Amino acid sequence: MAKKRVMYECLACGYESPKWLGRCPNCGAWNQMEEQLVQSTTASSKSPVQVNTSNNQQTGRALKLDEITYNNEVRFSTKFDEFDRVLGGGVVPGSLVLIGGDPGIGKSTLLLQVSVQLANANQKVLYVSGEESAQQIKMRAMRLALNGDNFWLLAETDLLTIASEIERIEPDIVIIDSIQTMQVPEHTGAVGSVSQLREATAVLMRIAKGNQIAIFIVGHVTKEGNIAGPRMLEHMVDTVLYFEGERHNRFRLLRAVKNRFGSTNELGVFEMLDVGLQEVGNPSELFLEERLPGATGSTVVAALEGTRTILAEVQSLMTPTAFGNAKRTASGIDYQRISLLLAVMEKHCNMLVQNQDAFFKITGGVKLNEPAIDLAIGISIASSYWNRATNADDVFIGEIGLTGEIRRVSQIKERLKEADKLGFKRAFIPKNNFNDIDTDFEIELVPVATIKQAVQRVFPRQ
Template sequence: MAKKAKTHFECQACGYISPQYLGRCPNCGTWNEMMEVKEQVESARNSRVDLTGKQAKPQTLGEVTTSKTPRVKTRMDELNRVLGGGVVPGSLVLIGGDPGIGKSTLLLQVSQQLHLSGGKVLYVSGEESAEQIKMRAERLTVEGNDFYVYPETDMSLIRQTIETLKPDYVIIDSIQTMMQPEITSASGSVSQVRETTAELMKIAKSNQIAIFIVGHVTKEGALAGPRMLEHMVDTVLYFEGDRHHTFRILRAVKNRFGSTNEIGIFEMQERGLVEVTNPSEVFLEERLDGATGSAIVVSMEGSRPILAEVQALVSPTLFGNARRTATGLDYNRVTLIMAVLEKRAGLLLQNQDAYLKAAGGVKLDEPAIDLAIAMSIASSYKDRGTDASECFIGEIGLTGEIRRVNRIDHRVKEAQKLGFKKVYVPVNNLHGWEPPTDIEVVGVSTLSEALKRVFG
């Protein structure tokens, strides 16, 4: 009598495993997402074996060298910065973003640059045919003899192709379309995504092949599939922006080879993505002179200082509770600063609706933006504009003090480079460095002092 295959039930939203069917997942709370999955027998193929058949062995830390794995720089400085200095051989990079945002376009352009640097590239697509990829490549002027296109979704065939071609770089577009033939669940399921990513990770680490994976996102903006997907890869990048506008932001949220605070700015043009070398000008180019409720802040995104405009609209509320909204800013930070303004600076804001945003689509989330938020709120409340040549840097404490921030010299130099004449900084940041000569650096110790200096 044949032995019955063992099965279990797996939540397609979070990966929770149960021996029996459940209508509601006890882990994530979603309904009707439990699917029956046949259990797979673990085999020796799970050990780390490279394409030559050699198996990994223990080594002392002194025996391991990194000289054989130098970073490979692309011709996109913005991408190099986000990756931490370039592409690391053997790394597994996951890129997520909304449909139509430009993920495939970015990777197709990167593939050509990696090919031109002397590497062999294999572009695996489960969503487009070879003809469709060719049409897009012609529009982007992408070509090359060592640039291979492979429309396939079967992971066993993809592994055989990698063994045959021995590429230096592999692009998987997208991970949700790839399938392990021995797993019975549909493509895009938790089991398929987890096992496929594990297979790609072993190929990357064992053979020093840099692999880029495209990931779909949910309606909430998070990467689709199990949360384990982000833990398995080396780097997670989010490609953000509005597909109806031209500017795109590439943001690192996880990076084992560099900082997670770096961003890269791109502009979508007819022939593909073009990097924006001076994003501060982009964020400030549409600012109105003399407008109320506007303040400029110098924010640090990783190692890069960026000038951005913080806008506020404060108006009397018509109903019981005042309304507060924030776009591109942390809501809790905004409400905290408004409470400090009311308590320490005497601004009656409890009966005022307040709407705040970071102009240009950038997201600001660091303590140094507090003073600019406070100034934009006060400017709208008093109906008096701030000087167009002034910018603000500083963290606000609950007692109304302006606290020091990091890398003040880089921030002030960026403001000076863009033509600003005056910058307000915490008074404790005035020591230990030499300010530029053609910009006035004003130190303030309290929020009340800053308001008095700006608005009189």
């Protein structure tokens, strides 16, 4: 009989200890050690999943690079351009993709729509749900007016049963919703525990790699916004996607934080409607459509997200503080960047912001964290501080240094092309970028060398 022993595993990071600890020595989390029964395995134990190894390379010895046979895998499209963009051009057979997001954000709706689109393109799809019954998924599909002949539904949490169904159906794509509900019966540990998550993901990875099946797994997130479970979960998969957005905002953003088959800087934009998720081909127009003309503290920035240029509105609100310490709040912008820019504006533009409460927001639920947004934030601070409106046809691009200089940014032509296409009349850009532009734009270019010079050009005689 197999011998059992007790181990304590951290729910936050997966650290194992032979005794219970109040604080995890690996990640520092408190009260996260969970008791696990570890059963020693014998050499004769078999893997619960049969893997097709007929196409695998010979294992057990190192091979020269020229001896390895390589077949250039052909990606297949999901018929969702935004989804394909984030994946790097389409779905790669044999890939394991993890999608995380807040509850109710639309992860299941997105994957259900993608599944039916793939099924309509003659791809066999198996949708496995551990949280909803087949009738509930059918009801949601009817509400979204979806239909697919190559679409199979399975309400199951046992990975042995799921593996046998995969072997019987031989699908091209498998959706697992969600990984926290899956369990390997031969493995000890409660459903959703660190050990079960790790083992279930390992089983799915063997299925994906051994049978060239693309598997999408849904993961819940914690209060901090990270995918629940050990950090190892993100290391095991090929691609990690985050589905973001405010629940009361109709926009949803799909962002890649890890991608072995493409860029991690791509961003997909969707709009949540009563008929499901719709792609947003030109998000800049929607992000700017509700901008008020003549509003103070409002500027537009041309930011880069991967290969796409997004024009977003930066809003600032400066008000005298009623208490001793001024309050700073930021949404969609890094707080440290805000503190830095407020200090630069006070030092180089003669603005006393110590006694001002400052509130910042990027509209549309977008999060921008690149240096080129500095100039737009600085001008919005001056606009709100002096209560003077900026020109609605101006766009601002540039990084601000600690000495007040406007520094060069990358891909200036792509940013100006998008601003020109949307009808902006004037663009404030770094002076060092001006000589790099050899293309004629209808938009007027205003090169600036310092933040003080930019403020004087935007607000004359101030």
